[in-house]
Amino acid sequence: xxxxxxxxxxxxxxxxxxxxxxxxxxxxxxxxxxxxxxxxxxxxxxxxxxxxxxxxxxxxxxxxxxxxxxxxxxxxxxxxxxxxxxxxxxxxxxxxxxxxxxxxxxxxxxxxxxxxxxxxxxxxxxxxxxxxxxxxxxxxxxxxxxxxxxxxxxxxxxxxxxxxxxxxxxxxxxxxxxxxxxxxxxxxxxxxxxxxxxxxxxxxxxxxxxxxxxxxxxxxxxxxxxxxxxxxxxxxxxxxxxxxxxxxxxxxxxxxxxxxxxxxxxxxxxxxxxxxxxxxxxxxxxxxxxxxxxxxxxxxxxxxxxxxxxxxxxxxxxxxxxxxxxxxxxxxxxxxxxxxxxxxxxxxxxxxxxxxxxxxxxxxxxxxxxxx
Amino acid sequence: xxxxxxxxxxxxxxxxxxxxxxxxxxxxxxxxxxxxxxxxxxxxxxxxxxxxxxxxxxxxxxxxxxxxxxxxxxxxxxxxxxxxxxxxxxxxxxxxxxxxxxxxxxxxxxxxxxxxxxxxxxxxxxxxxxxxxxxxxxxxxxxxxxxxxxxxxxxxxxxxxxxxxxxxxxxxxxxxxxxxxxxxxxxxxxxxxxxxxxxxxxxxxxxxxxxxxxxxxxxxxxxxxxxxxxxxxxxxxxxxxxxxxxxxxxxxxxxxxxxxxxxxxxxxxxxxxxxxxxxxxxxxxxxxxxxxxxxxxxxxxxxxx
Numbered sequence: 001x002x003x004x005x006x007x008x009x010x011x012x013x014x015x016x017x018x019x020x021x022x023x024x025x026x027x028x029x030x031x032x033x034x035x036x037x038x039x040x041x042x043x044x045x046x047x048x049x050x051x052x053x054x055x056x057x058x059x060x061x062x063x064x065x066x067x068x069x070x071x072x073x074x075x076x077x078x079x080x081x082x083x084x085x086x087x088x089x090x091x092x093x094x095x096x097x098x099x100x101x102x103x104x105x106x107x108x109x110x111x112x113x114x115x116x117x118x119x120x121x122x123x124x125x126x127x128x129x130x131x132x133x134x135x136x137x138x139x140x141x142x143x144x145x146x147x148x149x150x151x152x153x154x155x156x157x158x159x160x161x162x163x164x165x166x167x168x169x170x171x172x173x174x175x176x177x178x179x180x181x182x183x184x185x186x187x188x189x190x191x192x193x194x195x196x197x198x199x200x201x202x203x204x205x206x207x208x209x210x211x212x213x214x215x216x217x218x219x220x221x222x223x224x225x226x227x228x229x230x231x232x233x234x235x236x237x238x239x240x241x242x243x244x245x246x247x248x249x250x251x252x253x254x255x256x257x258x259x260x261x262x263x264x265x266x267x268x269x270x271x272x273x274x275x276x277x278x279x280x281x282x283x284x285x286x287x288x289x290x291x292x293x294x295x296x297x298x299x300x301x302x303x304x305x306x307x308x309x310x311x312x313x314x315x316x317x318x319x320x321x322x323x324x325x326x327x328x329x330x331x332x333x334x335x336x337x338x339x340x341x342x343x344x345x346x347x348x349x350x351x352x353x354x355x356x357x358x359x360x361x362x363x364x365x366x367x368x369x370x371x372x
Numbered sequence: 373x374x375x376x377x378x379x380x381x382x383x384x385x386x387x388x389x390x391x392x393x394x395x396x397x398x399x400x401x402x403x404x405x406x407x408x409x410x411x412x413x414x415x416x417x418x419x420x421x422x423x424x425x426x427x428x429x430x431x432x433x434x435x436x437x438x439x440x441x442x443x444x445x446x447x448x449x450x451x452x453x454x455x456x457x458x459x460x461x462x463x464x465x466x467x468x469x470x471x472x473x474x475x476x477x478x479x480x481x482x483x484x485x486x487x488x489x490x491x492x493x494x495x496x497x498x499x500x501x502x503x504x505x506x507x508x509x510x511x512x513x514x515x516x517x518x519x520x521x522x523x524x525x526x527x528x529x530x531x532x533x534x535x536x537x538x539x540x541x542x543x544x545x546x547x548x549x550x551x552x553x554x555x556x557x558x559x560x561x562x563x564x565x566x567x568x569x570x571x572x573x574x575x576x577x578x579x580x581x582x583x584x585x586x587x588x589x590x591x592x593x594x595x596x597x598x599x600x601x602x603x604x605x606x607x608x609x610x611x612x613x614x615x616x617x618x619x620x621x622x623x624x625x626x627x628x629x630x631x632x633x634x635x636x637x638x639x640x641x642x643x644x645x646x647x648x649x650x651x652x653x654x655x656x657x658x659x660x661x662x663x664x665x666x667x668x669x670x671x672x673x674x675x676x677x
Contacts, residue, residue: 065576085579086588098577102595102676111591112581163581 015077016041016199017062017167022071024057024223031057033223034071039167039201039216041076044193046202046210049220050246055203058220059169062201064088076166091160092169095176097152099144105131105155106140112163130162133192150181157189161196168193170202174209186212207247211235219243235295239280240370244293251299251339255292255369260285265369267292270334271312272362277369289372296327296340298366301349301358308361314339316356326350330358426648436645444649454633454650461630461654462661464544465612468551469559469605469665475552476559476604481593483560484567495564498557506554510621513550517541517622542624550618555611559604566600567593595676602669606662613658630654 017039024032032054039045047055060066062073064085073080075089091112100108109127118126131137134154139147147155153173160168173189174182190213193200204210210217211231218228227239238244241252258274259266265279269292277292302308317338318329326349328341341360343349352358402409427444430437448454483494501509516522517540524536540546570593578588616631623629630650637647 063580065579084584085576086582086584090580092577092580094573094577096571096573098571098573100574100577100592102673111578115582115587159577159581 012041014041015039016043016075017201018074018077019058019062020072020074022058022061022068022073024054024061024066025069030223032061032068035220035223035225036071037218037225037228039199041199042197043215044190044200044202044213046204046214046217047220048204048207048210048217048246050205052222053220054223055205055220056171059092059171059201059203062167063090063092063169089166090169091163091165091167092171093153093156093160093173095171095173097156097173097176099147099152099155099159101144103144104140105136105142105144105147108144108155109140109158109162111159126162130158133161133196134158135188149177150185153177153185157192161192161198165198167199167201170200172203172205174204175206182209189213211247219246221246236366237278237280237368238293238370239283241291241293241372244368244370249296249340249342250293250368251296252337253292253294253335255290257285257288257290265290267369271332271339272367275364275367277364277367279369280371283369284371286372291370291372293368293370294339294362294366296342299330299339299341299360299362301328301341301343301347301352302361303347310364311359311361312339313357313359316352316354316358319350319352319354321350326352328352328358330360423648423651426645427652429645431643431645444645445653447646448649448653454630457628457630457633458654458657460544460628461613462657464547464551464629465609465615465658466661467548468555468612469609471548471552472555472559472608473563473601473604476556477563477601479556480560480563480567480600484564495561498560501553502557506617507621509554510550510618513546513553514541514622517546517549541622543626544623546622546624547615547619547627547629550622551612551615554618555608558607562603562607563597563600566597566603570596591676595673598669598673602666605665605669609665610658610662613654613661 015038017037019035019037019039022032022035023030035054035058037058047058049055057066061068062075062080064080064083078089080088100111103111106127109130110123113123113126127140128137131140134157136151136154136158139151142151144152144155153176156173170189174185177185186209189200193213202210202213211234214231216228216230217234219226219234221242226243227234229237234243235247238247238250241250244250244252253269253271255267255269257265258268260279263279264276265283266274266276267290268274272292275292300308302311312332314330314332316328317331320327320329323345325342325344328343328349329338330341331338339360426436428440428442430439430441430443479498483491483498487494514521518524519536519538519541521540523540524533527533528536574592574596575588578592579585583591613629614631614634615629616635619627619629619632623632634647634650634654637643637650641647
């Protein structure tokens, strides 16, 4: 809740980056295909997708390292066509961090300030401030070669932030760190973004990273933007199977459309019977077939004689133990693929024997209708 | 050869009782380098020691007096003729290495940054002049720079000069021109290699932080390629100080260098000890100059901020 209050404080409805019909072709290959996107001022925005989906290409075009084959990009209302990278109000944190090896930490951070010809005191103050922002105070004289991966990442961040850009671009900044450090940096990056209020655009292929840090996410596949929404909406209401599959686990059930109206769909399925589900915003009907989805954690095990208004019955065929949770594979008569179920171990889900009959409860709200 | 075989891991000669000494990594390492080491010892270190020893002796016609003396060094350092020759040699080699590096850098830069798929083709093309003998290349410079040479007739044809100039050949300028051309490839290669190692993202990062192409070159690419510049400068400087063939062929009277004087002492003048003292002096001074060059390039690199 606290986060939401802060979000409202730093975020406005003003568009900071306006991407219009941008296409980037390499010969006949389209790295980016007619992408349009409006990123708001003060927003933490993520471009999420598998490798080769065009997310890095898009980021590099915002930075000015690549030019659109067609379409236009504007930053803060200013068209960026023909403006070279060194004169754009954007700064970038590179995937490899690109720390200048011949300079020390301080000199790295002050690199971009030199051109501004500030007086020595002001320059020093800004460098100190940037180093403090990334918790590197006191390491200014360290040589670039003597830094750990996490420290290099912080230097790269400080070097970009010290320029006070309108937009900070981050190209998979956490991918080179180990898991623990990565999770810690996710929290820190988010906190930093809230503190400085600069628009952050993050490129990542890690869905959890995107979900944890972003105000909004654009999911991309094959050079196209599939969905732009808040993390919660992306996760709960994926626009199609591809998006649903890319973000976490999802059970897919074949469905027939019985009825379609403004906001909802009535679907016939084999395992779940006739259900009503919300219609996704960008639903495009493809004949009578559709897909019904439900997240594994939205299926709950019904113990003993407990009953629920909506339930399915089946048989446990596999059980996988993950410490705090157990992953069950449940075969439901009539379904072509067994369902995945994740259940917390508080009630003994890790003791359910393989082969046992099982009943699963679900909330019809958790059902997602997707175009096939 | 046998030494190398002993050093290689499957020790057949050691047979069943494997000596623990030969198992140690250090010993195996020494065994591996020993053929080269012995070679270097016999053909490099020993001759140098012989030269150094000679420099402290005295020549009496056909015999050599083995009493220790510094007389040869006094002559080498104070006789105006040798001092002038040494200065001229240092001046020529310094100028040649400076010019070579200045001319080689853009070529190496072009191949590394804009060579695209054809990098190896470009490098191959650069080595083509080296397919002919060095003498032939020096001779062709004679043809170009000579009184009735290509350059003179070209300039006359264009009406720039009225009569052939004899300022082109048989002086130190001719030596500098010839040596600069001869050593270009040896300078291009190390600079190319160090430019290849410059991470292109660093240049992008500099651009991202506001640098235009020239500034990012001066602040990132150039300082990071300094190791290549240093090796190029040394590779050219050290051998050119002692170059003998080029001044002999195109240097004329004004292009004579210290190596020609050394050769004369070992040859016609038959004063080996003096020749040896001149060699040692040159060697020491070249080492000092090389060290100074390395330090000054490093200092320049440190200026990049």
